[in-house]
Amino acid sequence: MTPPTPSTPEAPTILRARTPGDLLAYVPVVFGFHPTDSVAMLSVGAGEPCHARIDLPTTLDDVRVVTRHLADAAKRNGADRVAVIVYTDSAPAARRVVERLDTRLQRAGIDLVCAARADGTHWWALRDSGRGEEGPGTPYDLRTHPFTAQAVLDGTVVLGSRDDLAATLLGDRLEQDRLGLVADDAADRLVEVVRAAGARAALVTEGRWVQQRVRAYLAEPVPLDDGDAARLAVAILTSIEVRDVAWAELDRDTAARHVQLWRDLVRRLPEELRAPPAGLLAFAAWQAGHGALAWCAVDVCQASDPDHGLAGLVAQALAGALPPSAWTPLDASMVTLFHPRPES
Numbered sequence: 001m002t003p004p005t006p007s008t009p010e011a012p013t014i015l016r017a018r019t020p021g022d023l024l025a026y027v028p029v030v031f032g033f034h035p036t037d038s039v040a041m042l043s044v045g046a047g048e049p050c051h052a053r054i055d056l057p058t059t060l061d062d063v064r065v066v067t068r069h070l071a072d073a074a075k076r077n078g079a080d081r082v083a084v085i086v087y088t089d090s091a092p093a094a095r096r097v098v099e100r101l102d103t104r105l106q107r108a109g110i111d112l113v114c115a116a117r118a119d120g121t122h123w124w125a126l127r128d129s130g131r132g133e134e135g136p137g138t139p140y141d142l143r144t145h146p147f148t149a150q151a152v153l154d155g156t157v158v159l160g161s162r163d164d165l166a167a168t169l170l171g172d173r174l175e176q177d178r179l180g181l182v183a184d185d186a187a188d189r190l191v192e193v194v195r196a197a198g199a200r201a202a203l204v205t206e207g208r209w210v211q212q213r214v215r216a217y218l219a220e221p222v223p224l225d226d227g228d229a230a231r232l233a234v235a236i237l238t239s240i241e242v243r244d245v246a247w248a249e250l251d252r253d254t255a256a257r258h259v260q261l262w263r264d265l266v267r268r269l270p271e272e273l274r275a276p277p278a279g280l281l282a283f284a285a286w287q288a289g290h291g292a293l294a295w296c297a298v299d300v301c302q303a304s305d306p307d308h309g310l311a312g313l314v315a316q317a318l319a320g321a322l323p324p325s326a327w328t329p330l331d332a333s334m335v336t337l338f339h340p341r342p343e344s
Contacts, residue, residue, distance in 0.1 A: 020116040020123050021140050023083055025147035027053075031292050033159040034142075036120075038087045039097055041070050043079040044113055050077035052321055053292070056088050056097070063100050071104035073321030083114035091117060091124070091134050098126045166296040169278075171267030180270040182230040190234060206235040207245045207337040214249045218257050223264055233269055236276040240309075241337035243276050247310070248330040250284055255324075258284035259293070266300060275301050279310035286314050287324045294318055 023042065028034045030042070030051050039057075043050040052073050057066045074082050084101060086094035094117035102112045115126040122137030142148050148158075159165050193202040213228060224232065236243040250258050262281035266274055278301035285294035294314055301311035317326070332338075 020085070020114060020118075020125060021138065021145070022147065023085055023114065023116070024118055024123060024140055025142050025145035027085060028142070028158045029147060029156055032157065032290060033162055033165050033292065035087045036161065039066060039070065039101075040085045040087070041074065041101075042083050042085075043074065043077070044081040044083050049289075050074055050079045050082075050321065050323065051291075056086065056093065058093075060096075063097055067097065067101040067104050069319075069321070070101055071108050071110070074105065074110050075108040076321060077323050079110060081111045081113050084112060084116075085123075086115075086117045086126070087119075088117060089119050095126055162292060162296075165292055166299065169263065169266050169281075169296055169300050171269075175268055176270045179226055179230055179233075179268050180273070182226045183234050183269070183273055186227075186230040186234045187238075190238065203239050203242055204337060206231075206238070207242045207335075210235050210242055210245050211249065214246050214261070217261050218249065218254050221257050221260055224261075229265060229268060233265060233273045233277065236280075237273055239337070241335075243280070243310075244330070245335055245337055246280060247283070248332070248335050250280070250287065251329040252287055252324060255284050255287035259288050259290065262297075263293075266297070271304050275305035275308050275311075278304065279308050279314070282311055282314040286317060287327065289324065291318055 026042070027040050031040070031053050035053055037056040038053050039055075040053045041051065050073060052070060054066050054069065057063045070084075082105065084098060086097055088094050098112075098115045102115070105112050117124045117126055118140070119137075122139050124134050124137045159168070190202065190206065193205065197205070210232060213224075213232060217224070232246075236246055259281065262277045262284055265277040266281055269277065278297050282294045282297035282301060285291070285297055295318060298311045298315050298318070301308050302315075305311075
C-alpha cells in the first residue's frame with residue numbers, strides 16, 4: 001500500500017471548485033497525475049492547503065489505517081472542512097472508505113463537505129444516493145474542463161499515472177554511463193586534492209564550490225555541464241557535511257528551482273551516485289508542494305541507499321502529512337563544514 005501523498009500546491013492561478021466535477025478536474029492539477037484506485041482528500045476554504053492521496057484500501061484493516069491517516073493529516077494541518085474523491089469501479093469499496101472516514105473526521109471536528117466516487121467517465125455523490133442501487137452517474141470529461149485549460153496555460157504538467165511520474169526520474173542509460181566516467185575523473189581529482197592539502201581542507205574547498213555553484217544555478221537555472229554535474233555529484237556523495245552545504249541553500253522560495261537542479265542530476269547520474277541528489281530532490285519537492293514527486297524521489301534514493309537519512313526524514317514528513325511550513329530552513333550556523341575546528 002503506497003503511503004499518503006501530501007501536497008500543498010502553489011499554483012499561479014486560484015482555482016475555485018464548486019462541484020464534484022470541479023474537484024475531479026482539480027485533483028490531477030494538485031498531484032501532477034490522474035489517480036486511479038485511490039482516495040484523494042482536499043481541504044476546502046481558507047488556510048494552508050492540506051491535500052493527500054493514498055492507494056485505495058482493499059481490506060477492512062487497510063480501511064482503518066487509511067482513514068486514520070487521512071483524518072490525522074487533516075487535523076494536524078488545521079483543516080476544518082474537506083472533500084473526498086474515491087477513484088474506483090467499486091461502489092461498495094468507495095462507500096466503506098467514506099463512511100469510516102466521515103466518522104473519524106466528525107470525531108476530529110472536521111466537516112466532510114463533499115464525497116464522490118469516480119470511475120474515469122462518471123461520478124456519483126456518495127452521501128446523497130443512499131445505500132441502494134446507484135443511478136447512471138454524472139458524466140465528466142476533464143479534457144474540456146476550464147481547470148485543465150488553465151493548467152495548460154500555467155505550464156502545469158499532468159501525467160497519466162503515478163508510474164508515469166516516477167518514470168520522469170529515469171534518464172538515458174548511455175548518458176548515465178558517460179557521466180559516470182566523468183564522475184570517476186572528478187573523484188580522482190578530489191583524491192589528489194586530499195593528498196596535497198589534507199582531507200578537511202579539501203572538503204572545505206569542495207563545500208565552498210558547491211555553495212557557489214548551487215547559488216549560481218538558483219540565480220540562473222541553466223542545466224549543469226557534465227564537468228560541474230559530476231563534481232557536484234561526487235562532492236555531495238563524499239561528505240554529508242558537503243551535502244548539507246547544498247541543503248542549506250534550500251528554502252520555500254527556492255524550492256522549485258532546487259527541484260529542477262536535483263531532478264536533472266538524478267536523471268543523468270548512474271545509480272551508485274544517485275542517492276544524495278535524490279534525497280535533496282525529495283526534500284525540495286516536499287517544500288515545493290509536490291508530494292507525489294517527493295515520494296518518487298524517496299523511492300529512487302532508497303533503491304540506491306536504503307538507509308539514507310534525508311530520504312527517511314522526508315518519508316516521515318510525507319507519511320505524517322506534515323506541511324512544508326513545519327520545517328525551519330537551515331542557517332549558516334548549522335553548516336558544520338565551515339566551522340573552525342579546535343587544534344588538537
